[in-house]
Amino acid sequence: MSVLVYLESWEGKFKKNTWEAALYASKTAEALGSEAIGLCIGNLEDSAAEAGKYGINKVLHLNSGFESFDANAYGNAIAEIAAANGAETIVISATFNGKALASALAIASDSALLSNVVSLPESTSPFTVKRGVFSGKGFNLLSTDAAKRVVLFVPNSIPVIEGSGEASVESASASGGDATRVQVQSVDRVKGKIPLPEAERVVSAGRGLKGPENWGMIEELAEVLDAGTACSKPVSDMGWRPHSEHVGQTGIAIKPNLYVAIGISGAIQHLAGVSASKTIVAINKDPEAPFFKAADYGIVGDAFEVVPKLTEEIKKFKASN
C-alpha cells in the first residue's frame, strides 16, 4: 500500500505547489498508515531529491517518451506506475495539466476521482475529503468506498512547511498505452510572472481603472508585494488585460493569503472566485461598493491616489524591516 504523488515540473523546475502536493501526500500516507512515493516526468535537475523535505523518501523519475503533455498518455503511464507500486491513493495538484490528467488517470486506474478538494482527508474509512462547491459559495463532504482514488486538490489549501531530508531518485519506465496523443507545437509561458492559482498574494483591478494605460501602478504594487496580477471579467473582455488574469466564477478561482481589489465593485460572480482568499483588501471610491462587505480591510478613496501611496508605504515598511 502506498500513496503516489505526481510532482509536476515546469521547464525542469518544481514550484511551491508541487511541494504542497508532496506534503499533502505524505500527510495522507501518515493517516492511512502507509508510505508516500513521488513521481516526476521529464528532464529534471537534481531538485527531485528536495521532495525529502516534504516527507517523500523515494521519487520515481520517468524520462523518455513523455516530452510533451498528453492527458491520456500521462494517465496511462501513471496508472501503470501506481499499480506497480501498490498505490491506492494518487495525489495531484489542480493545475491546468493536473486537472486534465486526473480525469484520465481515474479512468486508467479504475479509481474514484475526488476533485476540487480543499482539505486533507477528514477520515480514511470511508476515505472522505472536503471539497469546494458552487464556486466558493459552499463546501461538501465527499466520500468513496472504491478501492482506489485520485485526489485532485486545490493549490494553497494547506500550509507548506519545509522540513529536512533528501529523497532517493530512481528511474522508472512506463508506456503511454495506445493513446492517440495531441501534438504540442509550442509552449508559451510568460516569463517572470507568478501563475495566479499558486500566487500567495494577488493584486487585482477592475473597470474603475478606466483604461489599460493605467495598469502601471497595479504592476508596481504587485511587484513590491511579490504578487501576481488579476482583473475582473469586463477588464479582460475589453482586452485591457489578458484573459488568463480574469478571476471569478467564470475565470480562475483563487485563494491567496492576500487579495487586493482595486476599483472592482464586488459583483457576486467576481466574489465567487476570490472570497476564499485569507485576507481581502478593497480599495474603492464608492463607500457603498459591495466589495466592502466581503473585505477584511477597506479604503474609500480614489485608486489613482491611494495605490501609489500604498506602494510607497510598503517600500518604506520593507526598508525598515
Added chain:
Amino acid sequence: MKVLVCISHVPDTTSKINFTADNSAFDKNGVQFVINPYDEFGLTRAIWLKEKKGASVTVLNVGGNETEPTLRKALAIGADNAIRVDAEPSDAFFVAKQIAAVAQEGGYDLIIAGRESIDYNGGQVPGMVAALLNWPFVNACVGMDGEGPEFNFTREIDGGKEKLSASLPLVIGGQKGLVEESDLRIPNMRGIMQARTKPLEVKAAVDAETKTSVGSFSKPAPKSAVKMIDAENVSELVQLLHDEAKVI
C-alpha cells in the same frame, strides 16, 4: 462532422446558494437554472461549424426532465436536436459513461464540453469521456481553428498558453476564447419558435457505477466586519497587514 455538445444545467451565477435544513442537499427552491456558462462558448462554436462546414449539432444533458427547458434553449440558439439521458447525474464517472455511450452509439466525432460546471466545479467529465473513448483531450481550450479532421488549438496552462494540434475524433473542454464573449448567440424569436418542434430524444441510462457519495454541505464561515482605514492614513493598512493579518 457530427458534433455533440454537452450541456450542464446549473444555477444562474447570481443565485444565492442554500442547503436543505439538514444540510444533506442543495436547496433548489427559487433557483433559476441556466446553461453552464462554459458550455455556451462550446455551443456557439459548434453552431459555427454547422454554418461554415455543414456539421450537425446535437446537444446532450444527463439529468431529469427539469433540464428540458435548458436543452430547448440550446435548440433555440441553433442546435439541430437534443438528447436527454434520463438519470440523476450522481457523479462525474456516471455522467461520463453516459456521454461516452451516446457518442459511440451516435457516431459522433467531436465532443465539446465545458472546462467545468459552475455547480460542483468538478472539471472531470470531459477528460473522463476522452479517456473512456481513448480520444485525444484538449482541456481549458481557448482557441480552435482548422477545417477538420485536423484542428489547431490553443490551451491555457499555468502561467501561459500551449499551441497544439489534434485530429478527430476528439474531446474539448472549452471556455471563453473558443468564441469571444461578444459572439455568444442568444435565442431570437424565430429560434425559440423552431426549438419547439426540434427533436428532443429521451434515452435510458446505460449501466454505470457511481464511485463517490455526497455527504453534508456547509457554507464558508461568515467574515468579520470590515476594518475601514482612512485614505490619508495608508501606512496603518500596511501595519495591519503585517501585525494582524500577517500577510506581509
